[in-house]
Amino acid sequence: MARYPTVVKALICFCTISLLLYLTLLPGFSKYDEPQQNIPSPKRQADHTADARPETDLSATHGYSLTLTIRMAAIPKLVQRLYCIFIRSATLFWSPKLGPTISLILDKESARDHRFARKLRQKEKELGLKFDFLYEPLPDTASGWKPQGYQRQLWSSFFMDLSVNASIIGWTDSDAVFTTPVTPENIFNGHRLRVLTFTDMKRMHKLRWYDSTLKAIGKAMVSDFMTYFPTFVWRDTFTNCRNHIMKHMNVSHFEDAFLQLAHLSPVNIIMNYAYYFEHDRYDWHLDFKKTLKNYNAKLPPGVNIKPSENKPDLHVTIHESYYTKMPYPLLQGYCVAKRYVGTLPTSCQKFENVTNFQLFEFISCKKAVKAHLSPGTWCSGNGRRECIRRIEAHYKNVKKYYNLGWYDLDLRRMTAVEKVARRENITCPNIFQLD
Numbered sequence: 001m002a003r004y005p006t007v008v009k010a011l012i013c014f015c016t017i018s019l020l021l022y023l024t025l026l027p028g029f030s031k032y033d034e035p036q037q038n039i040p041s042p043k044r045q046a047d048h049t050a051d052a053r054p055e056t057d058l059s060a061t062h063g064y065s066l067t068l069t070i071r072m073a074a075i076p077k078l079v080q081r082l083y084c085i086f087i088r089s090a091t092l093f094w095s096p097k098l099g100p101t102i103s104l105i106l107d108k109e110s111a112r113d114h115r116f117a118r119k120l121r122q123k124e125k126e127l128g129l130k131f132d133f134l135y136e137p138l139p140d141t142a143s144g145w146k147p148q149g150y151q152r153q154l155w156s157s158f159f160m161d162l163s164v165n166a167s168i169i170g171w172t173d174s175d176a177v178f179t180t181p182v183t184p185e186n187i188f189n190g191h192r193l194r195v196l197t198f199t200d201m202k203r204m205h206k207l208r209w210y211d212s213t214l215k216a217i218g219k220a221m222v223s224d225f226m227t228y229f230p231t232f233v234w235r236d237t238f239t240n241c242r243n244h245i246m247k248h249m250n251v252s253h254f255e256d257a258f259l260q261l262a263h264l265s266p267v268n269i270i271m272n273y274a275y276y277f278e279h280d281r282y283d284w285h286l287d288f289k290k291t292l293k294n295y296n297a298k299l300p301p302g303v304n305i306k307p308s309e310n311k312p313d314l315h316v317t318i319h320e321s322y323y324t325k326m327p328y329p330l331l332q333g334y335c336v337a338k339r340y341v342g343t344l345p346t347s348c349q350k351f352e353n354v355t356n357f358q359l360f361e362f363i364s365c366k367k368a369v370k371a372h373l374s375p376g377t378w379c380s381g382n383g384r385r386e387c388i389r390r391i392e393a394h395y396k397n398v399k400k401y402y403n404l405g406w407y408d409l410d411l412r413r414m415t416a417v418e419k420v421a422r423r424e425n426i427t428c429p430n431i432f433q434l435d
Contacts, residue, residue: 057097060184062191064167066099067132068230071156072174073107073149074116081174083421084428085320089178089330091128091413093316093337095406098182099170101132105156105163108135123420128413134163141255155258157266161238168193169238170230171267176317179333179358181407183397186316189283193232195271196285196313198362198372199224201298208263216261216269217241217276218248220300223286225271227362229317233270234281241273285313289376312378312387314359314394322363329358331431338409340395341402347432359394360387 058064070086072078090102104120106113117133124130136156145151160169168187187194204210204224213221225231242254249257261269274282286309288295296304318329335348336356344352360372360379372378372387379387401407418428 060097061099061168062188065165066168066170066187066232067101067103067164067166068094068099068170068172069103069105069160069164070172070174071105071153071160073110074113078174079116079424080421080426081321083417083424083426085175085177086172087127087129088414088417088428089317089333091417092330092334092409092411093178093181093407095182095401096130097406098184098187099166101130103132103134103164103166105134105136105160107152108137119424126416126420128416132164136163139255141259144259154264154266158238158242158254158258158270161235164235167235169233169235171233172230172317173319175319175321176229177320177329178317179329180316180356180394181337181398181401181409182316183394183401185397186314186394187232192281192283193234194283194285194313195225195231195274196228196315197223197225197287198227198377199286199288201288204268207265209265209268212261212264213269213272216245216249216257216264217273219272219276220303221268221272222275222299222303222305223272223288225267226265228315229319231267231271233274234278237270237274237278237281240278241270244273244277245269284309285311287312287372287378289374291376312360312372312383312390314387314390315362316359318358318361319363323361325361325364328431332356332358334409334411337395337398341399341409355388356391357387359391
């Protein structure tokens with residue numbers, strides 16, 4: 001009888017070891033059937049993390065961390081755009097409650113980029129913004145890239161998840177000018193991220209984005225997503241899309257796929273992938289010049305945009321380098337916002353009765369006029385009333401968050417940016433005089 005305790009002890013020991021082995025070997029569980037493999041992110045080479053901070057209101061972002069993200073190099077043209085277009089508008093219209101830092105992905109091997117980051121870090125208090133500097137090494141495959149700078153930007157666009165730690169990446173550019181205070185409702189519909197596009201089928205075929213997207217993901221383009229900033233993307237969508245591309249193109253390394261993709265548009269590849277494979281994670285607002293029936297007739301069999309995906313939604317930025325209409329978007333955006341939250345400044349009196357339809361524009365120039373105001377689109381004909389309703393609803397939200405202290409619309413923030421820029425021998429165009 002004395003041997004039974006020994007047997008019991010041995011059995012307990014065996015079960016414990018088995019359980020530990022099971023937990024160690026248990027494979028990761030993914031909600032999505034495709035792709036099946038996720039590549040873990042390596043350690044980030046950054047000055048500080050872009051995780052949620054005390055300034056962030058996680059209730060507004062549904063518990064997710066978020067960062068605006070720009071891939072750039074510290075060349076004079078891009079630095080001027082960053083100060084005079086992006087930072088000057090972000091300091092007025094982007095609240096740290098949404099995401100306390102702006103992530104800048106720079107070239108690791110560039111001494112100029114590191115100097116630029118050190119200087120900008122010293123000016124954070126003056127600018128009223130915090131930055132997260134991330135350094136990306138030049139990949140081995142870059143030796144054959146022509147032109148290298150542009151190809152490197154395209155390459156980097158597929159790897160933002162390996163630099164940024166936040167759950168949501170607000171993918172934007174240095175020449176995106178904010179035209180209104182951004183509210184959570186501009187980013188989320190429930191737990192889904194808002195997506196809005198304007199599609200000209202002739203354009204996406206002419207630029208051959210259709211061909212490269214089809215080759216990359218095995219699916220035809222549903223829409224042209226190179227039509228708005230920021231593009232808010234779940235961080236793991238980048239990972240999942242890369243994995244899908246490698247699987248579809250039957251390669252072991254992403255660079256082998258990248259070298260086969262000519263005339264590519266990363267945002268179109270990634271967001272068309274999301275439409276097909278992560279559809280329910282995003283809130284789709286797709287516009288085009290055709291009726292929904294006629295547009296769907298041009299899509300591949302089995303692909304149909306639903307009426308609920310054709311509803312209007314407004315932009316919060318304009319692509320300034322490709323927008324030539326007056327008044328300047330930052331001027332009109334500031335003045336109209338002030339009208340809704342308090343006393344209209346004297347310099348803004350001409351905007352007293354203006355409906356800010358620039359919130360339904362992104363690009364407007366001689367070579368490309370692309371807006372939701374052209375015939376057959378959201379805001380044309382009878383749709384104009386719905387667009388006005390959505391503009392009014394947006395500014396009601398702006399007033400709510402203004403009263404909560406998310407924004408102060410103090411133009412001294414903008415003039416502070418201009419002063420910092422001047423010390424770097426950068427002169428920003430004058431927009432208007434303070435009252």
